[in-house]
Each structure stands twice: as C-alpha cells, then as structure tokens.
Amino acid sequence: MIHFENVTKRYPGGYEGLSNTSFHITAGEMVFLTGHSGAGKSTLLRLIGLLERCTRGQVRVCGRNLAKIKRSQIPYHRREVGMIFQDHRLLNDRTVFDNVAMPLVVAGLRHQEISRRVRASLDKVGLLNRERAYPITLSGGEQQRVGIARAVVSKPPVVLADEPTGNLDPTLSQEIMDLFTQFNQVGVTLLIATHDLGLISNMGKRILTLSHSRLMRDTAASRS
Amino acid sequence: MNRRHLNTWLLRHLQVALASLGRLCRAPLATLMTVAVIGIALALPTGMHVALSNIQQLAGGWDGTATLSLFLKQEVGEKQAMQLADRLRVHPQLATVQLIDPDLALEEFQRLSGFEGALQALKKNPLPTVLVIEPHPQQSTPEAAEALLAEFNQLTEVDFTQLDLQWVRRFHAITEIAQRGVMVIGLLLGLAVLLIVGNTIRLEIQNRKSEIEVTKLIGGTDAFIRRPFLYNGFWYGLSGGILAWLLVTLSLWALNEPVERLAGLYHSEFDLSAIDGQTLGFLLLGSTLLGLFGSWIAVGRHLSSIEPS
Numbered sequence: 299m300i301h302f303e304n305v306t307k308r309y310p311g312g313y314e315g316l317s318n319t320s321f322h323i324t325a326g327e328m329v330f331l332t333g334h335s336g337a338g339k340s341t342l343l344r345l346i347g348l349l350e351r352c353t354r355g356q357v358r359v360c361g362r363n364l365a366k367i368k369r370s371q372i373p374y375h376r377r378e379v380g381m382i383f384q385d386h387r388l389l390n391d392r393t394v395f396d397n398v399a400m401p402l403v404v405a406g407l408r409h410q411e412i413s414r415r416v417r418a419s420l421d422k423v424g425l426l427n428r429e430r431a432y433p434i435t436l437s438g439g440e441q442q443r444v445g446i447a448r449a450v451v452s453k454p455p456v457v458l459a460d461e462p463t464g465n466l467d468p469t470l471s472q473e474i475m476d477l478f479t480q481f482n483q484v485g486v487t488l489l490i491a492t493h494d495l496g497l498i499s500n501m502g503k504r505i506l507t508l509s510h511s512r513l514m515r516d517t518a519a520s521r522s
Numbered sequence: 523m524n525r526r527h528l529n530t531w532l533l534r535h536l537q538v539a540l541a542s543l544g545r546l547c548r549a550p551l552a553t554l555m556t557v558a559v560i561g562i563a564l565a566l567p568t569g570m571h572v573a574l575s576n577i578q579q580l581a582g583g584w585d586g587t588a589t590l591s592l593f594l595k596q597e598v599g600e601k602q603a604m605q606l607a608d609r610l611r612v613h614p615q616l617a618t619v620q621l622i623d624p625d626l627a628l629e630e631f632q633r634l635s636g637f638e639g640a641l642q643a644l645k646k647n648p649l650p651t652v653l654v655i656e657p658h659p660q661q662s663t664p665e666a667a668e669a670l671l672a673e674f675n676q677l678t679e680v681d682f683t684q685l686d687l688q689w690v691r692r693f694h695a696i697t698e699i700a701q702r703g704v705m706v707i708g709l710l711l712g713l714a715v716l717l718i719v720g721n722t723i724r725l726e727i728q729n730r731k732s733e734i735e736v737t738k739l740i741g742g743t744d745a746f747i748r749r750p751f752l753y754n755g756f757w758y759g760l761s762g763g764i765l766a767w768l769l770v771t772l773s774l775w776a777l778n779e780p781v782e783r784l785a786g787l788y789h790s791e792f793d794l795s796a797i798d799g800q801t802l803g804f805l806l807l808g809s810t811l812l813g814l815f816g817s818w819i820a821v822g823r824h825l826s827s828i829e830p831s
Contacts, residue, residue, distance in 0.1 A: 349739075376738075376740065377740070387739070389732065389736060400737065404737065404746055406534065408530065
C-alpha cells in the first residue's frame with residue numbers, strides 16, 4: 299500500500315528531512331511512526347500526502363508512483379489519503395457537520411448521500427449529538443474526534459495521523475487509539491506518527507523508529 | 523457528460539452561486555461599499571454616453587440632409603422670386619424648393635425671438651426673400667451640395683448662399699470627439715473596476731486562507747476552490763452594474779424637469795430619453811464580465827501561493 303524506496307528529501311539549504319529511507323506497509327496494516335522531534339516523522343507523512351515531493355528515490359501509494367502525479371491530479375490523490383493533524387485543522391466558522399462533510403462536498407456527492415455518510419462517521423466517533431455545534435465549543439478530545447471523522451468520512455484506503463494525541467491527556471489519547479484500532483479492523487491502512495511511546499508500546503503494532511532523518515528500527519507487530 | 527451529471531453540475535454551480543451571494547449579504551456594509559465604488563465608476567461613463575446620445579438625438583432632425591439657403595437680393599421682387607423658384611423646381615438635382623416670404627418670416631421671427639418691440643420699431647422689413655432648397659438624397663453628399671452651391675452663387679438674383687450642412691458637420695465632429703472621450707473614460711474606469719474587484723477578492727482570499735488550505739488538504743481541486751471567489755466577482759460586477767443603472771436613471775429623472783423647461787423656452791418637444799435597452803444590456807454584461815475577470819486575475823495570482831503546510 300505504501301512503498302518507500304531509498305527516499306531522500308532535501309530542503310533548500312541542504313538540510314535533509316529524510317535520508318535514504320526504505321520500507322513497505324501492506325494494505326490493512328496499522329503502523330506507528332515514532333522518533334524525537336525533528337526526526338523526520340512529519341516529512342515522511344507529508345511525502346505520502348504529496349504536500350511535498352521527494353528529492354530522490356521513489357514513493358508509491360496505492361500502487362501509484364507519486365512522482366508521476368501531476369499537480370492538477372494531486373487533489374484526486376489526496377481523496378485517497380485521509381489526513382489527521384495535531385491541531386485538527388477544523389474550520390471554526392462551520393458546524394461540526396459541515397466540517398466533516400467537506401471531503402464529500404469536494405468530491406461532489408449528492409446531498410442525501412452526504413448527510414447519511416456524515417452521520418455515520420460522526421456516530422462512529424461518538425459525536426452524533428454535536429453535529430450542529432461549532433468546533434470552538436468542543437473539548438480538545440472532541441475536536442480531534444471531529445478531525446478523525448472528517449478524515450475517514452470518504453472511506454479512504456489510507457489514513458495518516460500526525461501526533462493525533464499530542465495535546466490530549468492519557469485517557470483521551472487511549473480513546474483516540476481505540477478508535478484507530480476500530481478503523482484498522484475494517485481494513486483501513488493507518489500510519490500514525492507519535493512520540494508517546496508509553497501509549498503505543500503495549501498495543502503490539504508495528505513501529506517504525508526514525509532518528510536524525512533515517513529509519514533506525516522497524517519493530518514488527520507482536521500480535522495482530 | 524450525461525444528463526444526470528449535467529444536472530448535478532448545474533445544481534452545484536447554483537449552490538455555490540447562492541452561497542456566495544449569501545456570504546456577501548452577511549457582510550452588508552463591506553459589500554455595499556465595494557458595490558458602490560463599482561457602481562459610481564460605471565455610472566460616470568454610462569451617464570455621459572446617455573447624455574451624448576440625447577444631444578445627438580436633438581440634432582438628429584438635421585442629420586444627413588443638407589439644405590441650401592439662397593438669400594435673394596433686396597431689390598428682387600416677389601414675382602421675380604417666384605419665377606426663380608419655379609425655375610429651380612425643374613432643376614434635375616433638386617428635390618424641394620421652398621420660398622420664404624419676407625413678411626411671413628418677420629412675423630415668425632417676432633413670435634419666436636421675443637424681440638417684438640425692437641422689430642416693430644423698424645420702418646422697413648430688413649429680411650430678404652429666402653429660397654430653401656433640398657437636393658435629391660443622392661446629391662446630398664457634401665461635395666455635391668458644394669457644387670450646387672457654386673452653381674447658385676452665379677445666379678443674378680442671389681445675394682449670398684448658405685450651406686446648412688456646415689454646422690451639422692462641425693457638430694458631428696464635436697460629438698465624435700466627445701464620444702471618443704467617453705470611450706477613453708469608460709476604458710479607464712473599467713480598468714479601475716477590474717482593480718477594485720481584484721483587490722477585494724485578494725483580501726477575501728487572505729481572510730479565507732485556512733479554509734483554502736484545508737480544502738486543498740482534503741482533495742479540493744483548484745476549480746472547486748476558485749468557484750466561490752469567481753461567483754463573488756460575478757455578483758460584485760452585476761450589482762455594480764445595476765447600481766450604475768439606478769444612479770444614471772435617478773440623475774436623468776432629476777435633470778428632466780429643468781431640461782423640459784429649457785426645451786419649452788426653445789419651443790421644442792425635446793424629451794430626455796432614459797437608458798435604452800442596448801446600453802443597459804451592454805452595461806450589465808460589461809460590469810459582470812469585469813467582475814468575473816477581476817476576480818479571475820486575483821484568484822489566479824493568489825490561490826496557487828496558498829499551499830497547505
């Protein structure tokens with residue numbers, strides 16, 4: 299599902315965000331990406347979402363070589379990759395419903411279909427009763443769940459999360475992780491960047507550890 | 523594109539158009555200011571154009587036909603004048619010959635000019651007999667008219683001749699300059715409208731930066747992101763055009779009474795005419811296109827610079 303072959307990302311000025319990294323994530327896997335701040339976690343995720351392009355090597359997602367995707371085709375690639383952010387990036391002038399509906403509106407779905415799928419998605423993250431609320435009135439954990447609902451509402455095969463629990467307390471963090479596990483169980487491929495080793499160590503999932511822009515360790519899943 | 527696709531496509535455009543209109547209505551003051559600037563900028567050339575076409579209409583009665591006036595010598599009697607008129611009536615190049623009797627002319631002059639008292643003090647009618655001649659339409663080119671003029675100057679009865687075409691031509695030349703001026707002003711103000719809309723849309727893009735970023739992140743195409751801004755420009759242009767129309771109509775209405783009074787003083791039936799359908803259509807189409815084009819420029823320049831980070 300996600301292939302990295304000798305991928306290097308060098309920024310102007312010579313700094314390498316990612317150096318000669320190779321790994322392969324198969325469909326339906328749930329993988330954690332960890333490492334200290336600035337180790338290259340975000341760079342790696344940004345390459346998958348085509349927020350950036352790699353300098354050398356090859357990135358393939360869903361069988362497509364990302365280097366071959368033209369600028370005008372990027373939106374269609376991003377519809378296949380749900381993205382979740384530490385700061386959730388919700389729009390505060392729109393209701394929870396409208397925020398979650400955005401990927402479906404963008405994809406041009408019909409109104410009834412949008413309503414149905416947004417409600418299903420909000421139900422899954424336990425916020426169906428807050429669909430008319432504005433994000434600013436929700437707690438941090440709830441806001442993050444809205445962000446997750448938005449990322450999965452269009453049922454993308456791949457979901458990326460960049461420090462999704464960065465601002466949350468341990469209980470809320472655990473709830474978010476449970477949510478991800480549920481999505482994984484229905485076949486979604488997940489790549490979650492986090493530096494909260496305590497949270498993920500006993501989940502038994504595969505862990506990629508980055509250090510100084512290189513892949514240091516690839517710990518296989520202990521149980522599935 | 524099959525029928526269902528076309529329908530959903532139209533529906534989506536309608537939704538975006540209405541959403542854009544709703545967004546503009548929710549910030550009435552800011553919207554009104556932009557629309558007012560556009561409206562005033564467009565009302566100026568439109569108003570000048572309408573004023574000019576009114577003036578041209580006023581002169582329209584003399585348009586095209588050249589009339590020659592032959593002023594006969596004082597010593598030419600009534601009978602002689604009539605003979606001359608009869609002679610000219612069989613002239614192959616002339617359409618009509620009208621004889622103006624000096625007594626009738628004096629009477630009319632007294633009636634219209636308001637110099638009654640002064641004219642009555644005269645012992646003798648100073649007005650000569652005049653023959654007003656209209657050439658055949660195919661002879662009414664300035665060159666042909668001038669040839670006729672030279673011919674009539676040779677007649678012994680004629681004191682002097684006057685070609686009434688002259689001032690019509692001068693008048694045409696003046697209105698042509700004015701028209702060119704209106705066009706230049708219109709172009710400049712059209713450019714101003716383009717910049718106003720462009721700048722307004724640029725500010726809107728800045729204000730909605732995070733929304734654009736998020737839309738790009740979740741796979742919104744450039745066309746999708748561009749659309750609401752283009753509709754904003756469309757609405758700005760259209761409502762600016764409508765406001766310009768209202769402003770010109772109001773000004774004409776305010777001018778109508780004094781103009782009528784002035785026309786009355788000249789015993790004229792002249793009536794100020796409002797914006798005609800063609801001008802209105804051109805104004806609304808032009809303003810809408812300016813709005814669209816202005817936002818297109820702004821969107822093209824600024825949208826690509828906003829990339830999610």
